[in-house]
Amino acid sequence: MAYGDMTTAHRYEYNENVKLAFQQKKSRLGQAFSMQPNLKGKLAQAIELIGATEAVEGGGRGEDSPHIEPRTEPVFIQPLQREWGILLEREDDIKRIISYQSIHVQGGAAAFVRAFDRIRAAALFGPRRVGQDGLTIEAYNNPNGTVPVNYQQGGGGSNSGLTLQKIIRAMALLSLNEDMEDDEIYMAISVQQMENLFNLLQFQSSDFRRENKAVLDDKERTVHSFMGCNFIRVPNSFLPITALVRQCAMWMKTGMHEAPFMDLETNIGPNPNKKFRQQIYMEAYFGSTRSEDSRVVSVFCLES
Numbered sequence: 368m369a370y371g372d373m374t375t376a377h378r379y380e381y382n383e384n385v386k387l388a389f390q391q392k393k394s395r396l397g398q399a400f401s402m403q404p405n406l407k408g409k410l411a412q413a414i415e416l417i418g419a420t421e422a423v424e425g426g427g428r429g430e431d432s433p434h435i436e437p438r439t440e441p442v443f444i445q446p447l448q449r450e451w452g453i454l455l456e457r458e459d460d461i462k463r464i465i466s467y468q469s470i471h472v473q474g475g476a477a478a479f480v481r482a483f484d485r486i487r488a489a490a491l492f493g494p495r496r497v498g499q500d501g502l503t504i505e506a507y508n509n510p511n512g513t514v515p516v517n518y519q520q521g522g523g524g525s526n527s528g529l530t531l532q533k534i535i536r537a538m539a540l541l542s543l544n545e546d547m548e549d550d551e552i553y554m555a556i557s558v559q560q561m562e563n564l565f566n567l568l569q570f571q572s573s574d575f576r577r578e579n580k581a582v583l584d585d586k587e588r589t590v591h592s593f594m595g596c597n598f599i600r601v602p603n604s605f606l607p608i609t610a611l612v613r614q615c616a617m618w619m620k621t622g623m624h625e626a627p628f629m630d631l632e633t634n635i636g637p638n639p640n641k642k643f644r645q646q647i648y649m650e651a652y653f654g655s656t657r658s659e660d661s662r663v664v665s666v667f668c669l670e671s
Contacts, residue, residue, distance in 0.1 A: 373461055373635065373645065381465035381472070382633045385649065388467065388476035389631055395601055396487040399553040399620060400655060406444060406626040410501040413444040413624045414658050443501030444654035446628035449482040451475050454638065455645040464647075475649050479631055483653050487625060488555065488605035490655040491616040491663055509660040512540050516612050516667035526669040529560040529615070531567060537617040537664045538596060544619065544661060551620040552596045557613055559670045561600045564590045608670065615666040622662025628652035 403413045453471060455464065464471045492507045514536045517524045527533075537554070541547055556564070565588050568581050576583070582591040590598050596617065607614040629652035638646035657663055 377461055377465055378633075378635055381635060381647075384465060384467040384472045385476055385633050386631060388472050389479055392476055392480045394480055394484055395599055396484045396555070397625075399551070399555075399597070399599060399618075400487055400623045400625040401620055403444065403624050403626040406446075406628060406654075408446075410443045410445055410496065411626065411628070411654075412441045412501070413626060413656055414442050440497055441499065441501070442624075442656060442658050443496040444624065444626050444656045445496060445501075446626070446652040446654045447486055448650065448652050449479060449486075450648065450650045451478045452646060452648045454641055455647065457644065459645075471647055475633075475647070476631075479649065479651055483625075483651075484601070485605065486653055487623070487655045488601060490623065490625075490657055491555065491618065492607065492614065492665070493657070495656050495658075507657070507660055507663070509663065509665070511543065512661060512664040514540070514664065514666040516669055518667075526612070528563040528670065529556060529666070529668045530563070533666050533668070534564075534594065534596065534617075537666050538594065540664045541617065541619060541662070547619060552617065553599060553620065554596050554615065554617040554666070555599050555601050555606060556615050556668075557603045557606055557670070558600060560613065560615060560668050561589055561598065563668070564593070564598065568593065611670050613668045613670050615668055616663055617666055618657075618663040622659050623655070623657055625653070625655040628654060 494504045514533050516526045579594050581593045631651040634648045637643040
């Protein structure tokens with residue numbers, strides 16, 4: 368089919384197929400973040416944190432009523448632009464290109480699923496924007512939320528990978544938030560930590576796994592959940608590593624937020640800089656942030 372036969376109907380079908388493919392591809396981290404819909408602009412307030420207050424003992428008869436000012440902190444999300452494109456050759460068939468099964472549809476959709484997951488992962492330990500206008504940038508800082516690489520209950524441990532004691536310790540640190548029982552807990556780990564955890568649980572008794580609500584996939588050699596925590600195996604590049612020590616993250620869902628500022632859009636048209644060959648172009652804006660550092664715990668694991 369010649370390029371002159373590219374119609375509005377073809378472009379519409381391509382756009383719809385890309386959006387459908389994007390929706391059907393599984394995000395690794397999407398279910399673990401709280402959605403903040405309908406955010407617009409260069410910066411948008413995702414949430415306003417309200418600090419805990421305390422009731423005071425009643426005053427004497429005829430005294431003024433108390434006024435207890437709440438402590439608030441707005442947290443902002445910055446939209447990040449991501450794009451993808453591919454130049455078509457003249458012999459490419461338009462009907463094949465716009466087909467749902469084509470690499471031009473599936474490849475572009477998969478690229479944006481990965482891009483959004485990278486944005487989510489970067490927000491786990493990345494800086495966050497706070498203040499009245501979102502112009503104050505604060506680095507991740509949770510001194511009471513770190514499980515060291517050599518953690519062992521009682522001390523005296525050596526550097527190790529992911530262990531049951533590290534998981535228990537991380538959940539204990541998260542429990543410092545009083546509302547943890549009403550929240551969902553997730554942990555992002557790389558391939559080696561998933562192998563550590565699967566091997567640890569595989570040889571435990573069935574009673575132990577049942578009592579601790581362990582859900583394993585023997586075929587994929589993965590652990591979906593254990594002790595109320597949902598485990599997500601992510602690409603190694605999603606989590607920081609220094610000198611063979613991986614910084615894994617355990618967090619509460621209410622501590623991480625995301626927002627689609629602009630849905631995935633597509634365009635196909637002649638590119639005058641490439642001999643007027645047809646160019647596929649995709650673009651979307653997406654953002655993610657951490658609301659409170661105390662809701663994200665670092666778990667350091669040795670990778671050999």
